[in-house]
Amino acid sequence: LAKTTQPISMDSYEGQEVNITCSHNNIATNDYITWYQQFPSQGPRFIIQGYKTKVTNEVASLFIPADRKSSTLSLPRVSLSDTAVYYCLVTKNFGNEKLTFGTGTRLTIIP
């Protein structure tokens, strides 16, 4: 399964747009890119998933370039409640292969 690399931590001020980039150089043709968010003392929560180009939902946007070797999670106008750990995963479209959570990116929003 493709390994992912993302920054260990990031800080941002309230109201700014935050972009977290994830590298997955060995992504396979059938792999999807999935992001989860984890607040302290809670389980991870799905944010967004994409295969190529751009995906947007009510929470975030996901940008995936043509070579798919990286992806960027974009959080618009962050607030203090966006302080969390964000995990980037590469997930297969089929089969029983396990999810591998990396270290994640600890995002801290500053008032």
Place this chain on the structure above:
Amino acid sequence: DTAVSQTPKYLVTQMGNDKSIKCEQNLGHDTMYWYKQDSKKFLKIMFSYNNKELIINETVPNRFSPKSPDKAHLNLHINSLELGDSAVYFCASSQRVSKDIQYFGAGTRLSVL
């Protein structure tokens, strides 16, 4: 209603004891998982069941035994608890495996003294 619920939320016990953590999902999913998150916050899968059948079994000591009485429940029994078992244990479920969104419970914080 909580989609994935696990009990207890906190568990404090002595070394050598046997304990169980229960998990239930009301999403109608076919697949359930147990994860362990240690003090360094690494989240690692332990087991996965699909329709009551074990499909993923990571390198976990034999003291850990999952049991799935039906596809809505996946319990985790731990024998002879050790200090290193202290962690937060998360249950999750998904429709199938891999790509499908996983829904996590709130976690069980296990402290072995």
